[in-house]
Amino acid sequence: MSPLLDVRNLRVSFPTPQGRAEVVKGLSFTLGRERLGIVGESGSGKSMTGRAILRLIRTPGRQEADRLAFDGIDLTTLSERRMRDLRGARISMIMQDPKFSLNPVMTVGAQIAEALLTHETLARRDVQARVIEMLHAVRINDPERVTGLYPHEVSGGMGQRIMIAMMLIPQPDLLIADEPTSALDVSVQAQVLDLIDELVRDKGMGLILISHDLQLVARYCDRILVMHAGQVVESCAAADLHKARHPYTRGLLAAVPRMEETRDELPVLDRSAWSGT
Amino acid sequence: MSAISLKNLDISYGPTKVVQGVDIEVAEGESFALVGESGSGKSTVLKAIAGLAPEWTGEISVLGQPRGHMVDHGFARRCQMVFQDPYASLHPRKTVDAVLSEPLQVQGIGNRGRRVVEMLAAVGLDTRFRFRFPHQLSGGQRQRVAIARALMLEPRVMLLDEPTSALDVSVQAEILNLLKRLRREQGLTYLLVTHNLPVVSFMCDRMAVMNKGRIVEIAPATALHDGSFQDPYTQSLYAASGGNPDRKDI
Ligand SMILES: Nc1ncnc2c1ncn2[C@@H]1O[C@H](COP(=O)(O)OP(=O)(O)OP(=O)(O)O)[C@@H](O)[C@H]1O
Ligand SMILES: Nc1ncnc2c1ncn2[C@@H]1O[C@H](COP(=O)(O)OP(=O)(O)OP(=O)(O)O)[C@@H](O)[C@H]1O
Ligand SMILES: [Mg+2]
Ligand SMILES: [Mg+2]
Numbered sequence: 001m002s003p004l005l006d007v008r009n010l011r012v013s014f015p016t017p018q019g020r021a022e023v024v025k026g027l028s029f030t031l032g033r034e035r036l037g038i039v040g041e042s043g044s045g046k047s048m049t050g051r052a053i054l055r056l057i058r059t060p061g062r063q064e065a066d067r068l069a070f071d072g073i074d075l076t077t078l079s080e081r082r083m084r085d086l087r088g089a090r091i092s093m094i095m096q097d098p099k100f101s102l103n104p105v106m107t108v109g110a111q112i113a114e115a116l117l118t119h120e121t122l123a124r125r126d127v128q129a130r131v132i133e134m135l136h137a138v139r140i141n142d143p144e145r146v147t148g149l150y151p152h153e154v155s156g157g158m159g160q161r162i163m164i165a166m167m168l169i170p171q172p173d174l175l176i177a178d179e180p181t182s183a184l185d186v187s188v189q190a191q192v193l194d195l196i197d198e199l200v201r202d203k204g205m206g207l208i209l210i211s212h213d214l215q216l217v218a219r220y221c222d223r224i225l226v227m228h229a230g231q232v233v234e235s236c237a238a239a240d241l242h243k244a245r246h247p248y249t250r251g252l253l254a255a256v257p258r259m260e261e262t263r264d265e266l267p268v269l270d271r272s273a274w275s276g277t
Numbered sequence: 278m279s280a281i282s283l284k285n286l287d288i289s290y291g292p293t294k295v296v297q298g299v300d301i302e303v304a305e306g307e308s309f310a311l312v313g314e315s316g317s318g319k320s321t322v323l324k325a326i327a328g329l330a331p332e333w334t335g336e337i338s339v340l341g342q343p344r345g346h347m348v349d350h351g352f353a354r355r356c357q358m359v360f361q362d363p364y365a366s367l368h369p370r371k372t373v374d375a376v377l378s379e380p381l382q383v384q385g386i387g388n389r390g391r392r393v394v395e396m397l398a399a400v401g402l403d404t405r406f407r408f409r410f411p412h413q414l415s416g417g418q419r420q421r422v423a424i425a426r427a428l429m430l431e432p433r434v435m436l437l438d439e440p441t442s443a444l445d446v447s448v449q450a451e452i453l454n455l456l457k458r459l460r461r462e463q464g465l466t467y468l469l470v471t472h473n474l475p476v477v478s479f480m481c482d483r484m485a486v487m488n489k490g491r492i493v494e495i496a497p498a499t500a501l502h503d504g505s506f507q508d509p510y511t512q513s514l515y516a517a518s519g520g521n522p523d524r525k526d527i
Contacts, residue, residue: 014413016405042417042448096416096443097364141316153290156361156439157315157472179416182442183361185472187517188315212417212445248447255450257475259521260502265457266450266479 004174004206005031005053008067012048012230015060024048024063025230031174035200035207037217037238040227041248046210047096049227050176053208054093055083071173089118092172094180096210098163102151109147112166119170134165139191156183164192168199174206175199181216193220214241214252278341280305280434280466281326286335288318288325296321296490299335305433308460308467310477310498312514313487319470320361322487323436326468327358339434354384357427358436361470363419363443367411373397373422374407380429396425401451417444424452428459437469441476453480474501474518486511 012024024045029036038046052063055075068075070091075083087093095101103111112131116122122130128147135143138161146154146162154162160183167175175196181189197220199205211217217224218241226234226249234246244250251269281303288296296318303309311319324330326337328349337344339356360366367376377396378389386392394404400421411419420443427435437456441449457480459465469480477484478501486494486508494508503524504515 018405040445042421042445043415047415097362099362100364155316155320159362161315179443183439183472184315185312185514185517186519187514190517214446252446255446257450257453257473257479258523259475259478259519260523261475261478263479265454268450268454269447 002069002072003030003032004071005208006067006069007031007053008065010049010052010063010065010068012045012052012057012061012063014062020062023230024052027227027230027232029225029232029235031206031208033200033204033206034223035197035209035221037221037224038208038210038227039212039214039217039224039249039252042212044227045230046227047178050093050178050208050210053176054087054091056093088115088172089170090172091174091176092167092170093176094160094163094167094178096178096182098159099151099154099156101163102159102166104151106150107147108149108151108154108162112147112162112169115166116169130169131165134169135162137195138162138165139188140165157185157188160184161188161192164196168196171199171203172205174208176208176210178210179212180209182211182213189216196220214249214256217241278305279303279338280307280340281309281468282336282338283322283326284336286322286325286333286337288321288330288333290321290330290332294490296325296333299492301485301492301495303466303468305340305466306460306464307483308469308481310481310484311468311470311487312472312474312477312484313493314489314510314514315472317487318490319487320438323358323438323468323470327356327436328352329358353380353432354430355432356434356436357430357432359423359427359438359440361438361442363416363423364411366423367419367426369411372408372410373402373414376422376426377429380426384430386430392429396429399428399455400425401448417448420444421448421452431463433464434466435468437467439470439472442471442473449476456480474515477501486514 008028010024010027011022013020013022040046051057057063109131113127132143140146140161164180181192200207209221218238221238224236224238225232228248234249254267279302283299283301286299321330325333331346377393381389402421424440441452477498481498483497485492488510494511500506504520506512
């Protein structure tokens, strides 16, 4: 059986005054119906990797791959129209900037309803009920009020959860979640990630969880890729993260503030130790 | 004199009142945290202080000057805000260089090029980002530009709305160290919104906890060491954040 996602030698580049710069430099991995975490420093290429899987790199950016296949479908040669049908219905991505990705002139309720209708045909009343139920599931208080709000009228954490609701409601086969819970406190974060986890377990959804939070990725993923400067520098089972050897991974573990913080300064990474960019 | 004084502050958006009866006094040079439930009104409080949520009643004053309901141009020099949503707060068609030098230009400050370069270095951004547009940056890089912009005018009071939540912990550590150093050297005052309690422990002296538009508790940040909070909502927030794993005996 072919894997859910097969990525070989993925490259993303942008023109710069110094010539074309590669920001993803030959990434390869396969994903089954499992949970893959991608962690790495700011600017290391995590979001670009997620976008490239959906073929969402905008010109003048360019993406290339020896192979990019989803459920046996070759995405590199698929027409733009068929690609659009896949996006949102079978592959969803929770973008890092939720408010930017929501339609500013459409109410939250209408947008979630639209996402639902790409997946099934339902009577209007049932649509509304499902939308409210989904907002409940992502722990939005007072979902009836929130369906009538526009994106600029919701708080940062509400925006993230609305985006998550919208991406989960069509029950995709693959979910790419880019920093999906960075604006949420730990308790809401756990509830939302448990919901995603349920879909992985019960519906066999594949998950790529992009995050800068090592603890979170270790808890919600099976495998972890650590990226740096466009490349994978370490790959391990989530359970073995504490044994990580790359200086970047080790440095990250030390820089996390503690509940009883007595240090006057947090340790920072000596980037010159391994980075050439 | 308090750096920030809020008295009996109510804030509404149209017919809905989202913040009620907020009283906070932040001393000069203090670092004060605002934490609490998502949607409880934390960003709204910061926006009202910055003059971006005009429907309020009560009293707001910054460095002893009462804030009116109008836009106040001298205000920018004294008080700057870093927004939760850096994408929305950066102009899409302005380069990083323009974003950082404009406030200097408006205030008639010279030596702009050098100041821009120094500030980029201070927030850990290479000079190759200087002439890029926001959409050519990663999420964390944009966030650092927003922080740099707020620091350009060397304000005395900073309103920081989740300034490091989009950053990996290594970059977060650099930014927090920078903010802490500026406060030590220049006596800056911070009002910091975050959902990350360990960040409060590192950065702040006191914290106010918000729930459903109201402040339910104001406590010293050292209460995070042993969880000595009074309010049930604060207690549950603390427990959900894992308490203090270094003191499991408590
Ligand atoms: N349009 C563009 N032109 C040039 N460079 C770009 C462009 N868009 C992104 N980049 C660069 O590509 C690199 C990778 O960006 P990406 O958004 O994937 O980072 P990331 O790992 O998601 O970081 P973060 O954790 O900060 O979100 C960054 O250094 C960024 O500056
Ligand atoms: N422009 C607006 N119009 C109407 N309601 C708004 C507007 N902006 C915010 N609200 C509402 O005000 C309430 C408080 O929002 P606010 O952004 O202050 O929350 P927050 O505490 O910062 O939450 P988060 O931690 O999720 O960012 C929310 O219920 C939100 O829907
Ligand atoms: Mg990113
Ligand atoms: Mg907010």
